[in-house]
Amino acid sequence: MGEVKVIGSTRSLFCTRIEWALKLKGVEYEYIEEDIRNKSPTLLKHNPIHKKVPVLLHDGESIAESLVILEYIDEVWTQNPLLPQDPYQRTISRFWAKFSDEKVLLGSFDACKAQGEEKQKAIDTAQESLAFIEKEIEGKKYFGGESIGYLDLAIGWIPLWIAVMEEVGEMKLLEAEKFPFLHKWSQIFMDLPPVKECLPAREALLEYFHASINYLRSLEANKQ
Ligand SMILES: N[C@@H](CCC(=O)N[C@@H](CS)C(=O)NCC(=O)O)C(=O)O
Known part of the structure; x- marks a missing residue:
């Protein structure tokens, strides 16, 4: 399964959708709360382009943009598929x-x-x-x-x-x-x-x- 971390902000709807997907897939993850008004070096390192949450860290690889992350989660953890087959x-x-x-x-x-x-x-x-x-x-x-x-x-x-x-x-x-x-x-x-x-x-x-x-x-x- 590998190490999974989410850099997020609990008030962000973009971050909540990632947590929902991980829960539905039964994937354990660590949640790292980000202060988006005072961005951490960790966020800037893992999402240098948009500098936004959420970021998913999977075995050290970073993935940004919540809809892209949802697709990644669905491809990596194939149980309880999220996207339609067709x-x-x-x-x-x-x-x-x-x-x-x-x-x-x-x-x-x-x-x-x-x-x-x-x-x-x-x-x-x-x-x-x-x-x-x-x-x-x-x-x-x-x-x-x-x-x-x-x-x-x-x-x-x-x-x-x-x-x-x-x-x-x-x-x-x-x-x-x-x-x-x-x-x-x-x-x-x-x-x-x-x-x-x-x-x-x-x-x-x-x-x-x-x-x-x-x-x-x-x-x-x-x-x-
Ligand atoms: N399109 C992005 C939107 C993410 C987004 O807007 N995140 C906000 C929190 S709700 C953020 O990090 N804002 C910081 C900023 O705009 O500087 C996604 O789907 O992940």
């Missing part, structure tokens, strides 16, 4: 994982941050992206079908992190009436023991998001 389905899963990071996550964050007349427009944009994800889960238990897979882990940030963004941004994104299937999936996903085990404390996330959003809003206010 090449087309595999590619489609990667497409939606990328979409979720690039559109749903950033859209939700923008909606959380937006104020005034920009707010409703930002909420509508985020919900338009969520509607595509709703279509993907319609009629299924998991994004991976009958068992949890790569896309569930990639999208797994939605239940907790969107709830936190909703509270901090004083808005609603994941409305149960608009997104019934995503809602149902969120409940099933959040009840899984390996998922629960790695979730950060909601209070800590709330504090972190409050601070980040206030900081970004003040930067924008100073520009005007």
Whole structure:
């Protein structure tokens, strides 16, 4: 199996998805908490390009970028496969994982941050992206079908992190009436023991998001 370490930050959804994958595979690992506001020489050595968490260290080799790490984990530890066997389905899963990071996550964050007349427009944009994800889960238990897979882990940030963004941004994104299937999936996903085990404390996330959003809003206010 070799030595496995994760350099991460407990509040980071990108890091949590890596822990979920390792737990589902039954891989033992050491977690190294990084202070992303004061980056360690270890992080800079192992991820000199992006200088971000997570980084997976496997027998001394470093791998960065969470979606890439998920694929690596799935290839190295083949038990409980995460990606579909079928090449087309595999590619489609990667497409939606990328979409979720690039559109749903950033859209939700923008909606959380937006104020005034920009707010409703930002909420509508985020919900338009969520509607595509709703279509993907319609009629299924998991994004991976009958068992949890790569896309569930990639999208797994939605239940907790969107709830936190909703509270901090004083808005609603994941409305149960608009997104019934995503809602149902969120409940099933959040009840899984390996998922629960790695979730950060909601209070800590709330504090972190409050601070980040206030900081970004003040930067924008100073520009005007
Ligand atoms: N695309 C990256 C995103 C990782 C990321 O944004 N990590 C944040 C923590 S949530 C980070 O390390 N930020 C430090 C920085 O931006 O300087 C991934 O999927 O791994």
